[in-house]
Amino acid sequence: MTPDRSTSRRATARRFSLADDRRWVRVQRAVLGGGLAAALIAVLLQAGVAEAFARADPGVFADVVANGVGPWLAVLMAAAAGAALPVRARAPAVLRWDGAQWWWQRAGEPLAISPDVVVDLEQWMLLRLNAATDAEGVRGRTPPERWIALSRRAHEAQWASLRLHLFLAAG
Template sequence: MHAPPSVTYPVGRSAFAARAAAALVAAGLAAAVVFSFQSPAGWRPLAAYAAVAASAALGWRAWLRSPVGLLRWDGSGWCWDEGGTSVAGRPEIALDLQSRLLLRWRGEGGLRWLWLERASDVSHWDALRRAVYSRASTHVPAAGQPPAAEQ
């Protein structure tokens, strides 16, 4: 069994994630408008609008602070490079939309969410997907030798 080839892939702010967040804010605003027409005047409609505004602000802030760097697979391990620092870890697939991947990065620096888009580097997209989906290699005993007994 062969390991996937080494690959370096750029990770940046995702336009898809921004559009998805904007759609959720628009849906929340539509719900707040409908709620305000169906409820009596008072503090409740204002609270609904405030909740939508707070959600939009938090979403915008999260998008602006989303990780930007390089995801590297060297054939034996994963590395996340951000701002000149390199952190070993491993990606876990949270969502696969074929041309976009949402990865949960577990490394020494904690948990990060990474949006990867095919448009960032079309020529390396397939190699990245092969590397992300490959299984970690495990030691296989030589033929004729039983595995070591656990004690």
């Protein structure tokens, strides 16, 4: 007798403990630091600060600013400073599949969510967690979405099961 293959496979209930990926936090800080530096430099250049420095001190600093290297150097230094800040370990969050619904819990009560795998590079994933909608399609009082970066290195013991559940539960 051949097995019945017409039924769809469903993921069983499972709980995943997810810690923040420190490298992802550093990348976010580097981008934020570089972006803030670029915005500040744009405001200063628009205000004419570079020309004032060039007139006041015709030395090496004025040449660096006048040639446009100074602003790029400042952006790179701000990005490096943002990436160099220490990353504090936070309590791991819990992503839970109960067989019918995904749940997210960091601090406080659990939030019903619907996870979307936005990027999957097999060694690294970017998830978007959307608050689950009710029957009429209206979101609750919770924030609409949260982004989570996960790496195989940080979640080695549960990586295969996590990926399997994310894709099987979506179907």
